Amino acid sequence: MANKTSVNIITLGCSKNVVDSEKIMGQLSPHRFSISHESNEPSDIVIINTCGFIKDAKEESIDAIIRLVEARKQGLVKDVIVTGCLSERYREELSREIPEVAAWFGARDPGELLEWFHQKYDARNPERLLSTPGHYAYLKISEGCDRTCSFCAIPAIRGKHRSVPVDRLVDEAGMLAGRGVKELVLIAQDLSYYGIDLAGRSQLAGLLRTLCEVEGIRWIRLHYAYPNNFPMEVLDVMRESSKICNYLDIPLQHINEEILRSMRRGHGKHETEMLVQRIRETVPGIALRTTLMLGYPGETEEAFRELMEFVSLARFERLGVFTYSPEEGTKAWELGDPVPESVKQKRSDALMEKQAEISMEHNSRKIGKVMQAVIDREEDDYYIGRTEFDSPEVDNEVFIEKSRPLFPGQFVSATVTDAAAFELFARPHGK
Numbered sequence: 369m370a371n372k373t374s375v376n377i378i379t380l381g382c383s384k385n386v387v388d389s390e391k392i393m394g395q396l397s398p399h400r401f402s403i404s405h406e407s408n409e410p411s412d413i414v415i416i417n418t419c420g421f422i423k424d425a426k427e428e429s430i431d432a433i434i435r436l437v438e439a440r441k442q443g444l445v446k447d448v449i450v451t452g453c454l455s456e457r458y459r460e461e462l463s464r465e466i467p468e469v470a471a472w473f474g475a476r477d478p479g480e481l482l483e484w485f486h487q488k489y490d491a492r493n494p495e496r497l498l499s500t501p502g503h504y505a506y507l508k509i510s511e512g513c514d515r516t517c518s519f520c521a522i523p524a525i526r527g528k529h530r531s532v533p534v535d536r537l538v539d540e541a542g543m544l545a546g547r548g549v550k551e552l553v554l555i556a557q558d559l560s561y562y563g564i565d566l567a568g569r570s571q572l573a574g575l576l577r578t579l580c581e582v583e584g585i586r587w588i589r590l591h592y593a594y595p596n597n598f599p600m601e602v603l604d605v606m607r608e609s610s611k612i613c614n615y616l617d618i619p620l621q622h623i624n625e626e627i628l629r630s631m632r633r634g635h636g637k638h639e640t641e642m643l644v645q646r647i648r649e650t651v652p653g654i655a656l657r658t659t660l661m662l663g664y665p666g667e668t669e670e671a672f673r674e675l676m677e678f679v680s681l682a683r684f685e686r687l688g689v690f691t692y693s694p695e696e697g698t699k700a701w702e703l704g705d706p707v708p709e710s711v712k713q714k715r716s717d718a719l720m721e722k723q724a725e726i727s728m729e730h731n732s733r734k735i736g737k738v739m740q741a742v743i744d745r746e747e748d749d750y751y752i753g754r755t756e757f758d759s760p761e762v763d764n765e766v767f768i769e770k771s772r773p774l775f776p777g778q779f780v781s782a783t784v785t786d787a788a789a790f791e792l793f794a795r796p797h798g799k
Contacts, residue, residue: 372402376411378436379499380429381419383555383591383761385452386499387508389417392451392478393497395489405499410444413470415481418454420525423693429454437468449473451481453525476511476527494540501744503777504551504760505544509537509575513557515594517621518632518699519664519692522557529558531566534575538582545584550777551742552579553589553759560594570599580611586779587742589759591617595643596634603650613756614651617686618643619659623678624671627664632699644682655757657686662719663712664692665703672715679722685730686763687723689716724789731764731787738797741766743778753780755792769795 375396379389392415393403404411414436418429429452439445447470455462456474463472473481479489498505512527513520541552556562563571579588588611590602595618606612622628625637635643647654660675679687691712694705741753744760750767751774758764768774768782774796782794 372400373413374402374404374409374411375413375415376404376407376409377415377417378406378432379417380432381417381421381425381453383506383553384508384557385417385419387496387506387555388452388475388478389415390496390499392417392481393499394495395478395482395487395493396485397487401485403497405497412445413447413449414439414445415449415451418450418452420452420454420457421522422690422695426454433462433466433469437466440468447471449481449484451475451478456525457521475525492536494536494543496540496544498544498547498549500760501776502548503742503744504553505549506555507537507541507544507552507579508532508555509559509562510556514561515558515634516632516699518630518703519661519695521695521698524697526557529561529565531562531564531571533566534571534578537575538578541579541582541585545582548584548777550585550779551587551589552585553591555591557592558594559590559592560596560598570597570602572599573601573605576602576605576609576612580605580609585611587611587613587756589613589615589756591759593618595620595640598643600646600650603647606654607651614654615657615757615759616647616651616654617657617659617759618647621659621661622664622667622671622675624667624674627666627671630666630700630703631661631664641678641682655685656682657688657759657763658684659688659690660719662689662691662715663707663709665700665706667692667707667715676719676722679719679726683726683730684723685727685757686759687720687726688762689719691716727764728787728789731789731792734784734792735787736784738781738783739766739792739794741768741780741782741794743768743774743776743780745776746774753782764790764792766792766794769793772796 377389419425436448449471451473453475455472459472482489510531512529513523514529739755743751743753745752753766781797783797784792784794786793
């Protein structure tokens with residue numbers, strides 16, 4: 369170990385970056401390098417995997433780079449390397465402004481980074497060093513995006529949509545299951561588009577059926593499905609298979625007709641409402657998660673009230689919001705940023721207050737019910753778990769009494785005893 373070069377990877381941004389970091393860690397030679405993820409110990413080399421999606425994420429990434437450059441000056445780090453979306457987008461400018469960084473790499477080609485370490489990157493190699501708890505993992509089924517949303521820089525950063533072939537995904541899922549992973553969270557810039565580049569139409573439903581056959585996997589969860597031309601046969605698979613969680617993350621962004629048109633979302637208010645209705649009818653009891661954008665140029669008070677009314681009627685089980693920030697190179701850039709930050713924040717607070725009421729109603733109806741939960745961790749007087757209706761990191765958690773020993777990754781039946789807006793309280797069933 370003393371002769372190995374220590375490499376610490378810091379991951380910022382979304383779960384797609386998490387997978388990228390895990391694959392880099394998995395392919396760095398364990399014979400030459402001692403690998404860690406987000407360690408606080410001094411390291412020979414630190415790789416910062418950055419996010420460049422919105423203003424706050426860019427600022428967080430730049431702060432991390434500057435902090436690690438300062439650590440290098442203090443002798444705590446020998447080399448700082450930057451990869452990911454921020455450096456894909458601003459590599460030339462950043463390399464001039466922060467020359468202390470040893471190397472800059474983009475988000476599209478991990479092979480460039482591996483070459484810096486005198487290694488070759490093998491895209492077919494499923495090897496990953498997991499940074500998540502051992503019982504769940506993210507499975508990235510495609511890269512890039514062909515959508516033309518006016519506010520989004522992802523297609524410019526990540527490139528055109530590229531589906532990972534089914535056989536490679538099955539190999540990766542099998543490898544993960546062999547290591548004890550029981551829950552797969554499927555991610556992409558757009559799950560709905562999976563397979564169109566391979567077969568001319570969405571192959572997501574077929575992929576799900578194939579992944580359901582992987583031995584050892586108990587739950588399969590769907591994240592980031594685009595609403596326009598959503599492949600409805602996916603709902604049939606979800607209804608038919610007990611392995612597919614009754615959970616769907618489908619970012620809608622807004623409901624106002626003019627704003628949706630300006631956003632270039634490809635669908636309008638009526639289509640959105642009909643989609644939500646059809647999903648609920650096809651998969652009764654499904655938990656719908658959505659993301660909404662506030663303060664987009666042209667969002668009037670009337671448009672915001674329309675959005676509030678939509679949320680009140682749709683009763684989403686899970687909901688997140690973020691405020692608009694203008695991004696260079698996007699179609700919306702020319703619209704400026706006319707909605708004041710104070711107004712954006714006020715609307716965000718009001719919408720999340722409404723969602724807290726809705727979530728409280730949903731959770732209160734679960735009191736007395738027996739639900740299946742997976743244990744994520746132990747914390748003080750509780751085991752902390754999730755139901756099939758909750759994704760890691762972003763959704764509700766279940767606080768389960770310590771009336772008998774449980775362990776991370778264990779699936780347990782729990783009786784719900786109490787509820788809060790974003791938590792459930794329970795005891796192991798039968799105790």
